[in-house]
Amino acid sequence: MTGPRSSPKARDGGELLLVGVGTMGRPYLDAAARLGVPVRAVESEAAWNSRPAELAQRFYRVRGGREEDWVGAVAHAVAERAPDGLIAFAEPHVLAAALAQERLGLRGPSLHAAVVSRNKALQRATFGAYGVPQPEYLHVGRIAEARDWMLDRLPVVVKPLTLSGSEGVELVKDAAAVDEVVARRADEGEVLVEEAVDGPEFSWEALVRDGEVVFENHTAKETTRPPHFVELAHRCGHRFDSEAEAPVQALTTGVLRALGMRTGLVHLEFKVGRRGPVLMEVAVRTPGDYLPDAVGLTYGFDLYEAVVRLSLGLPVPALPRQPVRYAATVFPTAPPGTIRAIEGEAEALAHPAVVRVRLRKGPGDTVRPLTSSSQRMGHVLVAADSPTEREDALKFVRETLRVVVTPTGTDSRT
Numbered sequence: 086m087t088g089p090r091s092s093p094k095a096r097d098g099g100e101l102l103l104v105g106v107g108t109m110g111r112p113y114l115d116a117a118a119r120l121g122v123p124v125r126a127v128e129s130e131a132a133w134n135s136r137p138a139e140l141a142q143r144f145y146r147v148r149g150g151r152e153e154d155w156v157g158a159v160a161h162a163v164a165e166r167a168p169d170g171l172i173a174f175a176e177p178h179v180l181a182a183a184l185a186q187e188r189l190g191l192r193g194p195s196l197h198a199a200v201v202s203r204n205k206a207l208q209r210a211t212f213g214a215y216g217v218p219q220p221e222y223l224h225v226g227r228i229a230e231a232r233d234w235m236l237d238r239l240p241v242v243v244k245p246l247t248l249s250g251s252e253g254v255e256l257v258k259d260a261a262a263v264d265e266v267v268a269r270r271a272d273e274g275e276v277l278v279e280e281a282v283d284g285p286e287f288s289w290e291a292l293v294r295d296g297e298v299v300f301e302n303h304t305a306k307e308t309t310r311p312p313h314f315v316e317l318a319h320r321c322g323h324r325f326d327s328e329a330e331a332p333v334q335a336l337t338t339g340v341l342r343a344l345g346m347r348t349g350l351v352h353l354e355f356k357v358g359r360r361g362p363v364l365m366e367v368a369v370r371t372p373g374d375y376l377p378d379a380v381g382l383t384y385g386f387d388l389y390e391a392v393v394r395l396s397l398g399l400p401v402p403a404l405p406r407q408p409v410r411y412a413a414t415v416f417p418t419a420p421p422g423t424i425r426a427i428e429g430e431a432e433a434l435a436h437p438a439v440v441r442v443r444l445r446k447g448p449g450d451t452v453r454p455l456t457s458s459s460q461r462m463g464h465v466l467v468a469a470d471s472p473t474e475r476e477d478a479l480k481f482v483r484e485t486l487r488v489v490v491t492p493t494g495t496d497s498r499t
């Protein structure tokens with residue numbers, strides 16, 4: 086891929102176009118401001134009213150939530166003026182950014198990596214050819230076509246091709262559950278069914294420059310029990326033992342090679358099953374769940390700023406290889422019902438390892454059964470001096486921060 090074209094209007098550091106900001110993408114704007122890099126940003130209708138106008142020269146509003154709407158808004162922004170760097174924030178922005186990067190010769194993951202990453206069936210099809218360990222799978226136009234396949238391989242997982250946050254991902258345990266899911270999801274259209282991999286789950290966050298890994302972190306994940314696998318905690322700076330290290334590295338490098346990954350942030354999820362590490366999925370965008378904050382605290386640098394530098398071709402200082410602290414994000418839970426009170430917030434915040442408590446729900450709000458990430462009620466970020474102290478802090482937060490709920494069915498208002 087060629088380097089960025091030089092824009093006569095750009096300053097020394099160039100100009101950045103950020104695709105998608107929301108709340109979690111704001112640190113990119115802060116990082117650009119620190120670097121003195123002017124930014125334009127493409128923002129969704131949903132986040133429009135809270136756009137931080139002081140942090141960008143210009144915002145482009147995206148009407149509608151489809152990938153095509155983002156493509157249109159980005160095309161509009163780059164037709165007005167070509168930026169020197171372009172960053173996609175979340176999943177719906179990846180393709181819009183990659184199309185513009187390809188068109189303008191800007192640094193990015195590559196159009197190939199972006200397209201493949203956007204579709205789980207495309208990932209499975211491509212990665213199989215590169216020997217990446219994956220679950221056995223079947224891609225069908227309608228779930229009924231997978232009935233016999235599922236019955237032969239129970240337990241299995243059913244998932245949509247292009248959603249995220251565990252939305253629509255479920256474990257199917259036995260023959261009765263196969264019949265139930267085939268009936269319930271009969272009208273859904275294409276799905277992927279996969280052999281269920283049993284084992285602990287991890288993710289890998291990496292910064293890649295021209296295909297070379299310049300920084301990497303492993304995160305250990307805690308999810309809800311089957312059937313829905315909603316993420317409940319992420320612990321950064323995980324070290325694998327010597328036996329697991331080589332196969333994990335083979336998996337991550339195999340995925341980069343299969344993607345043809347060029348430059349940017351990669352977030353890859355895998356489980357370690359009986360036969361070693363097995364790929365769940367890969368994304369070429371900012372990881373969710375405030376993971377960049379936790380990664381940054383763990384290694385003592387600003388991951389967002391490093392991404393801005395990579396996208397503009399600015400020098401990236403040597404990045405740390407060892408944790409300096411041990412950070413985690415944890416997501417408080419409560420049984421379904423109506424929140425009566427949230428207790429212990431100030432107490433949790435006073436713990437020396439607790440960096441922040443950010444809750445999206447409060448008294449009177451409804452807690453729904455936890456079937457996807459979007460139903461979680463907020464997060465707590467912790468950073469401790471050792472893994473043991475981190476465990477103590479997580480235990481303290483879980484015991485102290487209590488969401489008191491009137492269970493569904495017993496509340497007079499429902």
Ligand SMILES: Nc1ncnc2c1ncn2[C@@H]1O[C@H](COP(=O)(O)OP(=O)(O)O)[C@@H](O)[C@H]1O
Binds near residue numbers: 244279356
């Ligand atoms: N084949 C599988 N075997 C076991 N668990 C799986 C499998 N596929 C997905 N999961 C679980 O479901 C979660 C969500 O699935 P994933 O493919 O990552 O979709 P999403 O894009 O919604 O995150 C995974 O992180 C993992 O915990």
Ligand SMILES: [Mg+2]
Binds near residue numbers: 250251354365366
């Ligand atoms: Mg996932």
